[in-house]
Amino acid sequence: MKDNSNRKLEETAVERKALFDKINNFSEAFLEGLPERKAFHYNTHQTTDADSFFNINSEKTSLDNILSFFEERVLNVGLNPTSGGHLGYIPGGGIYSAAVADYLAAVTNRYAGEFYASPGAVRMEDALIDWAGKLMGFTEDFGGNLTSGGSLANLIALHTAKHHKKVIGTAIAKNVVYCTAQSHHSIYKALKIIGLEDCIVREIALDDNFRISVKAFENQLKADGAMGLKPFLLIANAGSTDVGAVDPLEALGKLAKNYNLWFHVDGAYGAFFMLTASGRAKLKGIEMADSIILDPHKGMFLPYGSGIVLVKNKKHLAAAHSYTANYMRDAYIEDQYSPSNLSPELSKHYRGLRMWLPLKLYGEQIFTDYLNEKLQLTTYLSDELLALGYKLVCKPDLSVVAFRLALKKYDNDTQNKRVLDYIQKDGRIFISSTILDDKLTLRAAILSFRTHKKDIDLFLKLLKEAKQNLMK
Ligand SMILES: Cc1ncc(COP(=O)(O)O)c(C=O)c1O
Numbered sequence: 001m002k003d004n005s006n007r008k009l010e011e012t013a014v015e016r017k018a019l020f021d022k023i024n025n026f027s028e029a030f031l032e033g034l035p036e037r038k039a040f041h042y043n044t045h046q047t048t049d050a051d052s053f054f055n056i057n058s059e060k061t062s063l064d065n066i067l068s069f070f071e072e073r074v075l076n077v078g079l080n081p082t083s084g085g086h087l088g089y090i091p092g093g094g095i096y097s098a099a100v101a102d103y104l105a106a107v108t109n110r111y112a113g114e115f116y117a118s119p120g121a122v123r124m125e126d127a128l129i130d131w132a133g134k135l136m137g138f139t140e141d142f143g144g145n146l147t148s149g150g151s152l153a154n155l156i157a158l159h160t161a162k163h164h165k166k167v168i169g170t171a172i173a174k175n176v177v178y179c180t181a182q183s184h185h186s187i188y189k190a191l192k193i194i195g196l197e198d199c200i201v202r203e204i205a206l207d208d209n210f211r212i213s214v215k216a217f218e219n220q221l222k223a224d225g226a227m228g229l230k231p232f233l234l235i236a237n238a239g240s241t242d243v244g245a246v247d248p249l250e251a252l253g254k255l256a257k258n259y260n261l262w263f264h265v266d267g268a269y270g271a272f273f274m275l276t277a278s279g280r281a282k283l284k285g286i287e288m289a290d291s292i293i294l295d296p297h298k299g300m301f302l303p304y305g306s307g308i309v310l311v312k313n314k315k316h317l318a319a320a321h322s323y324t325a326n327y328m329r330d331a332y333i334e335d336q337y338s339p340s341n342l343s344p345e346l347s348k349h350y351r352g353l354r355m356w357l358p359l360k361l362y363g364e365q366i367f368t369d370y371l372n373e374k375l376q377l378t379t380y381l382s383d384e385l386l387a388l389g390y391k392l393v394c395k396p397d398l399s400v401v402a403f404r405l406a407l408k409k410y411d412n413d414t415q416n417k418r419v420l421d422y423i424q425k426d427g428r429i430f431i432s433s434t435i436l437d438d439k440l441t442l443r444a445a446i447l448s449f450r451t452h453k454k455d456i457d458l459f460l461k462l463l464k465e466a467k468q469n470l471m472k
Contacts, residue, residue, distance in 0.1 A: 019063065026067050030075070031096070034450070037075075039085030040430035044077040079430060081304075084450030087459065088432035090241060090269045090400075091448040092295075094303040101357035102303065105350040112350040113340040116331035125339055125352040131359070132294065133310050135274050136267075137287025143314025145343040146306065146351050150268030151186035153293035153309035156321070156343055158190045160291060160311055161233050161262035163320035167196065175232040176200045176224050178217065180247075182210050182240035184266055200229060209394045210245040210436075212236060212252060221259050234261045238283050238292070239270020242434045242443065243393065244400030246270060246282045253288025265289040268307065269447075270398050272299025275368040278375060282397055290316075296355050300367055301449040306351060309343075317342050374399040374446045377456050381444060384460050389467060393436055399446040402436060407470060413440040415470055422466040429459045 004010075011019065053069045080086065082094050111117035112125060129144040147153045162168075167175045177199045179187055191197055202224075205216035221231050234256050236247040249265065256263035265271070265286055271294035273279025274286065286292060289312065296306040311317040314337070322341040324332070331338070340346045359367075378399045382392055385403050393402040405415050420433050420442060431444050444459065 022063050022067065026071075027099075034082060034084075037080055037083060038427035039080050039083035040088075040424055040427045041077050041080070042425045042427055048073070081448075082450070083430070084448055084452060084455045085429040085458070086448050087444040087446060087451065087455075088430045090295075090298050090445050091451070092297045092304065093301040093448040093450055095301045095358055095449060097358040097361055098302045098354040101354040104357075105353040108350075110350050111347065112352060113338060113346050113348050114328075114331045115336050115338045116333055118350075121350055121352060122338060124356050128352055128355055128359075129308070129310065131364075132308050136271065136289075136292050136294075136310060137274075138310060138312060139287075141314055142310055142312050143317050143337065143342060144308055144310040145317070145339055146355070147309055147343065148305050148349075148351075149297060149307040150184070150266070150293055150295045151189065151307075152343075153268070153295075153307040154184070154186045154264075154266060155190040155193060156309045156317070157264050157291035157293055157311065158187070158196070158233070158235075159194045160317050160320040161264060162194050162196060164316045165232055165262055167199070167232055171230070172196060172198050173200075174228070175230045176202060177233045177235070178202050178204050178220070178231070178261075179235040180204050180206055180212055180237070182206065182237055182242055182245055183235055184237075184241050184268065186268075187235055187266065199232070200224075206245075209397070210240060210243050211397075212247040214248055214251045214255065217252070218255060221255065225259075231259050231261055233264065235264045235266060236289075237270070238265050238267035238286055239273070239398050239400075241269060242400070242436060242441075243402040244270065244396055244398040244445070245394070246397040248285070249283060249288065250285025253285045256290075257288070262290045263288060265292045267292050268295040269298050269400075269445075272296070272367070273371055273375075273398055275299075275364065276371050276375065279371065279398070298447060299371065300355065300358075301370070301447075302354055302358075305349065306355060314342075370449050374451070377446050377451065377453065380453070381446065381456050381460070384456075385463070388460065388464055390463065393441055400443055401446075402434070402441050402443045404439065404441055405467060405470070407467075410470065416440045416442055418470060419463065419466040422469065423459075423462050426462055429455065429462060431459075 050073055110121040112121040115122040125146050133142045181203050205213045207213045224231055236249060236252050238246055253263055271292060274283055292310045294308050296302045297304050318337060318341050321343055378396050378401060381401050382396060390403045391406050405419055407415055417440060423429055423431055431442055434441050434443055
């Protein structure tokens with residue numbers, strides 16, 4: 001039998017240090033050099049000859065070569081989400097304390113799926129769920145799960161709703177799901193995956209601020225009832241992706257209760273604004289939800305790979321996800337839930353540590369302070385955009401500003417595409433676009449912990465130049 005005990009997969013302390021020092025030096029150079037790095041590398045998506053280095057074969061490669069390739073073909077192409085200039089989609093950032101927590105999680109590799117295997121890792125996850133649930137205003141009996149992101153969290157929540165409300169078989173065609181044109185596409189994906197595509201899916205009318213019109217919704221509920229249909233599930237936004245719109249959660253919560261609907265709130269982007277006073281005022285009523293999702297890789301600036309699903313009644317979540325197996329029998333402990341009872345995953349990344357460590361190190365107030373800064377920057381950007389002659393599509397509810405240029409000389413899409421290209425080609429700031437009311441619309445989402453006033457000022461300077469170019 002071959003003895004592998006002194007082979008490379010078990011490095012010596014000296015080898016580990018050499019490996020770690022190189023990675024650490026590289027990371028330090030990356031972080032220190034961030035102000036000079038672009039937020040977006042325009043037109044860098046083509047394959048080059050160098051990309052053959054991605055391929056795996058029997059050759060060994062030095063870490064120096066690997067890192068220089070990584071710099072050239074991974075870091076210097078596409079989007080740079082670590083940049084404070086990243087205002088596209090919904091940014092996150094990737095705080096360093098979470099990165100070192102991930103390192104520790106991987107080195108110690110606790111099995112976070114089962115309480116029996118790692119009571120400590122599961123207690124850590126439970127404490128985070130408890131903190132997040134109470135932050136949302138849930139009081140008792142709630143449960144949840146740390147997921148890889150918002151899409152999986154939406155999937156778990158909607159599957160729980162389906163299971164609890166027993167929407168199966170021939171009942172599916174008569175059940176009605178209510179969402180809106182502002183619902184995230186992961187909602188539609190989840191409905192498809194859980195076999196609810198054949199429900200009647202209604203997009204409720206929105207008001208001028210892209211929030212659900214409560215009146216239109218109530219009328220629709222009455223009309224559906226009169227038709228003999230079964231209203232089942234309401235999906236509202238606590239911060240939509242396009243414009244950051246927060247639906248009138250309190251009024252919707254009351255209607256959901258009256259009509260016996262499962263009330264799901266997608267707070268992937270916006271729910272962490274519950275840490276701020278103005279966010280709490282906007283999100284009033286979120287506690288009435290049956291399920292809520294939130295993304296720490298957005299509102300808590302963690303690296304990608306962190307979502308949370310919360311369900312008001314933990315038993316509903318468990319009933320929808322629990323299974324037993326003979327080979328797992330040693331792991332069962334009476335009255336003790338494990339994360340694997342509450343999600344589709346069994347083995348999973350020990351993802352609690354990357355959220356727990358920063359919260360323990362710095363406390364929650366620092367996150368409040370950063371989120372308040374984002375809200376202030378949003379007001380500043382909105383005011384300055386108006387001063388520059390841009391039009392706001394609606395007043396921002398949270399930290400997304402949707403806007404357009406409306407010069408008479410050009411049609412809407414031409415001029416706004418020119419502005420978008422100008423910003424993206426420059427690359428120091430990245431914004432993305434969307435379509436609202438059939439019109440190309442520019443949007444800036446201010447959520448990276450590295451976005452500060454100087455970044456917004458640079459953005460405004462670029463927008464001014466873009467407009468001047470069009471006016472020439
Ligand atoms: C409102 C909303 N819901 C859900 C998602 C999906 O989250 P994830 O990308 O973490 O899967 C997003 C992503 O931006 C979002 O903005």
